[in-house]
Amino acid sequence: MYEIIEGFVEAIRLIVTLDPDVMAIAARSVIISLTATVLATLFAVPLGAAIYFGTFRGRKGLINLIQTLYALPTVVVGLLIFLLISRVGPFGSLRLLFTPTAMVIAQTVLILPIMTGLTISALSGVDPVLRDTLRSLGATRLQFLVNIMKEARFAILAAVAIGFGRAISEVGAAILVGGNIMASSFASSTRVLTTAISLETSMGNISESIALGIVLLIIALGVNLAITTVQHR
Amino acid sequence: MQRRTLFAVAAVMVALLLICGCTGTTSDPTPAEKQQLRIATTTSLYDTKLLERLTPIFEEEYNAEVLIVSAGTGKAIEYGQRGDVDVLMVHDRVREDAFLADGYGVNRRVFAYNYFVIVGPESDPAGIKGMQPEAAFTAIREKGMAGTPGVVFVSRGDNSGTHSKEKAIWKGAGFNYSADVQGSGDWYQEAGTGMGATLEMANEKQAYTLSDIGTYLAYKGDLDLVTLVDEGDILLNIYCAMQINPAKYPDINSTVAKDWVNFMISDDVQKEIASFGVDQYGRPLFYAAQDDWEKIGVPQAEVKDPIA
Structure with a gap:
């Protein structure tokens, strides 16, 4: 119990004093996961819309597959990306392994299914009356699409928030393709909040771990507040 | 109609893919002038913070940036075999011998033991x-x-x-x-x-x-x-550093890798290793290998001779 209290006190000290190491790790986490979320959004929303509006064979199966991939373990994604970008892998010449770019790629792949699936759900949740109204008013295909998407935007925003949450909280892929490197320059380092927590805990530095955990939650809170604000506007 | 929408969506996605591809390369974090050295190390050298002590000295001296991935010896050897790092720092003579014999590693030098x-x-x-x-x-x-x-x-x-x-x-x-x-x-x-x-x-x-x-x-x-x-x-526990064979992976950073291995057996670093941890633990965490090659049963060349 004493350990936990001590951890919290240390955590508050590290956060209040803006400890440079902790801040750099937190900033790196946000940059990597936010980039991954933006990339995944750019793929997932159009893809989700295409699947939702599309009529093609195997559509149901595809949706099932996407939903199954919600449970994709982060280490499996990490392993897959590792094998692809390791030097002997097909993209080895790009030398991406152990770089932040590799982590962005892995996190993008990781959250793509859940964001695509939730986009489909968001569109399915649109009131059918709106669809009928739009059709009966003779909306063009584009007008139809724009209006449905507009109606579903809050639910799509929620999908983005969930994607970001999964990206910033995962550790399996980050450690496999990033390597948890603490280099002298910010851009070459791949230590993020989750991998740092994992390392600090294994080294017995419990208070640092708690501090980093609290920082992670503060970031999540900030993102949620931002999204709620947008939703209520 | 349907088909055209799908086509439009597909076109947008391809465009996005291209954009992402471009931004991906521009954000590539490789500093222009600094050489990057990637090391896969056994956890003991990392967890004791020995490498944390040595890397700034090396970075200063050689204008390089050292990227350290801390893993067990088994994993480190795996990274080495795949050519994902430039240098290995491990402590398993038997598997090192196999690694060298298979042509993945060259220029093994023993720098410490405990x-x-x-x-x-x-x-x-x-x-x-x-x-x-x-x-x-x-x-x-x-x-x-x-x-x-x-x-x-x-x-x-x-x-x-x-x-x-x-x-x-x-x-x-x-x-x-x-x-x-x-x-x-x-x-x-x-x-x-x-x-x-x-x-x-x-x-x-x-x-x-x-x-x-x-x-x-x-x-x-x-x-x-x-x-x-x-x-x-x-x-007995013997630590070595070795280069990944540039003949196997030609684009490996072999110059700076060689510098690192030579750095580890240099007089200054050997002194640093011998005294590391004394102030904190009252005794050294590692012994310098330099003068003890006979005692630990490794060839003198592996301890003394810098890589040419």
Whole structure:
């Protein structure tokens, strides 16, 4: 119990004093996961819309597959990306392994299914009356699409928030393709909040771990507040 | 209509893919002038913070940036085989020999050594204190198999150098590791993690474990485990650095890799290693290999001769 209290006190000290190491790790986490979320959004929303509006064979199966991939373990994604970008892998010449770019790629792949699936759900949740109204008013295909998407935007925003949450909280892929490197320059380092927590805990530095955990939650809170604000506007 | 929409969506996605591709390359974090050196290291050199002490000196001297991936020796060797790093720093002579023989590594240099220790709870329920390592392992296994309360052995279980050493001790004690030890009962537990984490786990369970002395000393303040066995030839622990073979992976950073290996056996760094940890732990965590090649049984060239 004493350990936990001590951890919290240390955590508050590290956060209040803006400890440079902790801040750099937190900033790196946000940059990597936010980039991954933006990339995944750019793929997932159009893809989700295409699947939702599309009529093609195997559509149901595809949706099932996407939903199954919600449970994709982060280490499996990490392993897959590792094998692809390791030097002997097909993209080895790009030398991406152990770089932040590799982590962005892995996190993008990781959250793509859940964001695509939730986009489909968001569109399915649109009131059918709106669809009928739009059709009966003779909306063009584009007008139809724009209006449905507009109606579903809050639910799509929620999908983005969930994607970001999964990206910033995962550790399996980050450690496999990033390597948890603490280099002298910010851009070459791949230590993020989750991998740092994992390392600090294994080294017995419990208070640092708690501090980093609290920082992670503060970031999540900030993102949620931002999204709620947008939703209520 | 349907088809056209789909086509439009597909077109947008391709466009996005291209944009992402471009931004991906521009954000590539490679500093222009600095050479990057990638090292895969055994956890003990990292967890003791020895490398944290040495890298800034190297970076300053060679205008390089050192990127360290800390893994067990097994994983480090895997990274080396795949050409994902430029230098390996490991401690498993047998597997190193195989790695060199297979042509993956070149220019091995030994820079430090210390000893493994068997640590455990002060109460020592298996009564191994002061035994030879092989006899101690036999006693732990015997008591563990008999279900003596409190007799648990936590193994690294991760194919690391320490795990290899543990297997060698079991073998030396006359046991077949996979048949007689692994999975032979609740007394033997595999952690599957680094040295520090394994020590934490052994501490939590008040169990026995095999550790390199460096990591044990670095963690000692947080542990209730004591050294029970620290004498026996088999406990010798030799650390080396080697280059990944540039003939195998031509675009590897072999110049700076060579600089690193030579740096590790340089007089200054050898002095640094010999004194590392003395102020904090009252004794060194590692011994410099420089003048002790005979004692630890490695060729003089591996300790003394810089790579040309």
